[in-house]
Amino acid sequence: MKDPILVPYLIRRTTMTSPRQWWRRAAAAVKDKRSLCLARVAGGPARDAEMEAAVIRATSHDEGAVDYASAARVFAWARASPAFLRPLMRAVSRRAGRTRCWAVALKALMLAHGLLLRSDAAPPRASLGRLPFDLSDFRDRSAHPRAMSAPFSAFVRAYFAFLDHRSLFAAHLDQPHPNPNPNDGDGDGDGDDALLDRIQKLQILLDLLMQIRPYADGMEVGLVLEAMDCVAVEIFEVYSEICDGIARFLVGILSSSSSSSSSSSSDHPRED
Incomplete structure (x- = not known):
């Protein structure tokens, strides 16, 4: 799957007309500069400081654009080595x-989404586990009046709810199970139970994905549309996994029934 933040979607910049909007944008730029300065002077390895700076640039306060170069840098580190996943996620969490x-x-959630996708292919020791931050009660306080940003806050909370459950689901899959392959064994024991449990969890993920949507008019902005592109890809993938799991379960049931019928026929030979 492609990195969510790197979807080549054209983001339109809105024209700042009122003085209030101009000051908001200037204050946001100052906040980003301050965060970058703090990242440079903070103690720790130089590589960690570079990662922190890249995450800050990729998650700027600019509502009209994404710093694709910094986002690409973050994902390049994630691809380079599984050991970089946790430092990157810590920077996103902060x-x-x-x-x-x-x-x-x-923007932070889209970065986290991409890192979770990289974590799926990483060795169990390097996997990220559950998200180390909580946006379940997020409320935007940057807009005036606050009511204008309420739909965006709801969108963020819905996106976080999905990613949080997705990270828990991935952590559960990393744990050892007595019979992780439902096709092994008799086809009707722990394997079937594990498969049904997986299908149920995938259905929960699909329900959470369907909750990520624009909650009001006026949300047709590039950043939201780009996040929706990531969500649409996940919907198709999760739905495909659900269909595949149901098909495997039904095949196992039919195979078990055929085996039982054959065994019953062999136990009662035909008399001449």
């Missing part, structure tokens, strides 16, 4: 945990 701006929160 950014998401401090913000009260829906644009920053949404």
Whole structure:
């Protein structure tokens, strides 16, 4: 799957007309510069500081654009080595945990989404596990009046709810199971139970994905549409996994029935 933040979608910049909007944009730029300065002077390895700076640039307060170069840098580190996944996620967590701006929160979630996708292919020791931040009660405080940003806050909360459950689901799959392959064994024991449990969890994920949608008019902005592109891809993939799981379960049931019929016939030979 492609990295969510790298979807080549054209984002339109809105024209700042009122003084209030101009000051909001200037204040947001100052906040980003301050965060970058703090990342440079903070102690720790130089690589961690570079990762922190890239995450800050990729999750800027600008509601009209995404810094694709910085986002690409983040995902390049994630692809380079599984060992970079956790430092990158910690940087995203710090950014998401401090913000009260829906644009920053949404960009952070898209970065986290991409890192979780990389974590799926990583060794169990390097997997990320559950998201290390909580946006379940997120409220945007950057817009005036606040009611204008309420739909964006709801969008962020819905996106987080899906990613949080997705990360828990992935962590559950990393745990050892007595019979992880439902096609092994008799086809009707722990394998079937594990398969049905997986299908149920996938259905929950699909329900959460369907909750990620624009909640009001006026949300047709590039950043939201780009996030919806990521959501649409996940919907098709999760739905495909559900269909595949149901098909495997039905095949197992039919195979078990055929085996039982054959065994019953052999136990009662035909008399001449």
